[in-house]
Amino acid sequence: MALVQPANDTGAAAPRPQLTLPARCFTDPDLYNIELQRIFRRSWQVAGNASDVAEPGTYLTCRIADQDLAVVRGRDGELRAFYNICQHRGHRLLNGKGTLKVTITCPYHAWAYGLDGRLRGAPNAENVPGFDPDSVALASVRVEEVGNLVFVNLDADAPAFEEQFPRVREELAAFAPRLGETQFHHRSTAMLDCNWKVAIENYGECYHCRHAHPSLTAGLIDPDAYRVELHRNHHRHSSAPPASGITLYAIDEAAGDHSREFAAWLLWPNISLQVNPGGNFCVFQYLPDGVDRTISHVDWHFGPWVEPAERDRIVEEHRRDTMQEDIGLVANVQIGLNNDGYDRGVLMIDQASPQAGYSEHSVAHMQDLWRDAMGEAFTDI
Secondary structure: OOOOOOEOOOOOEOOOOOEOOOHHHHOOHHHHHHHHHHHHOOOOEEEEEHHHHOOOOEEEEEEEOOEEEEEEEOOOOOEEEEEOEOOOOOOEOOOOEEEOOOOEEOOOOOOEEOOOOEEEEOOOHHHOOOOOHHHOEOOEEEEEEEOOEEEEEOOOOOOOHHHHOOOHHHHHHHHOOOHHHOEEEEEEEEEEOOOHHHHHHHHHOOOOHHHHOHHHHHHOOOOOOOEEEEOOOEEEEEEOOOOOOOOOOOOOHHHOOOOOOEEEEEEOOOEEEEEEOOOEEEEEEEEEOOOOOEEEEEEEEEOOOOOHHHHHHHHHHHHHHHHHHHHHHHHHHHHHHOOOOOOOOEOOOOOOOOOEOOOOHHHHHHHHHHHHHHOHHHOOO
């Protein structure tokens, strides 16, 4: 995109606005494959709910960056994560979630692993010369608990969650002091016809909220009071309730000073932890499923102060309104990115109000993080 550089009153060139990434960054399959390696295999991703692996012997499975993983609570109370693959001939070990009786046993040839991942038995192993069962173990993966969630990271050398996202645990607890009392209620899933970056950028700015999400601005946020604070690897979104005082959510006054506020922590590259008024909690996760397809999960957690019928109403209204609106928005952006009539646009970064919700400084920051993650070859994009 060619921009004319206007002169200011002194005759000097005016500052250039920041441009978006080129369209090919959202449409090129080769770049997408690099993203899987350099971003999604090196970042903290939500594996599931901590309540599913609270007791010894319980497990859950997930798929991150095309890799099958299993998270298991050991008899010693330790939480561990492994690649969900038998070390014999590569058969998948576990499916879904549940409770293990004694070992993790491969359904193919019955190799059995302890909950610490070490091989406990392999049929006929005693008759195989030189075979050493003590040398065999499941390949491990980094795992951490954050609030009522389990996070995993495929990169053994990645910084700890707290180092990557300082103070997020603390701030989350401040906005939702009764988070531990909430329980998973429902997962809303949608297939988005767009690149994952289109989806996360759409979530990360409120420039479009007022005219594209009427129900959101009527019952959840005040667009004039919406703020996005940038941190090294995450953003914190916050808003007072709508000026009307109307809210979509049941309020738990015991939730403290923030009981009527909205807050969200958008974690690089693709996850948001969102606290709605009343201390209710939901997790947004945008998982790439090809260069122009993204799986969107919204996991809803409610406290006992919200009646079952009220929970269902909240979930359904979000699915019917905000989610459907976003599905259309991001699909149409992807269509435009594949059109020869577009390459790059100007990001509307408000210098006068640098944290304002209607500024796209958050999109600029996400795109800078993308450049950094993709390496030196992409710094000029």
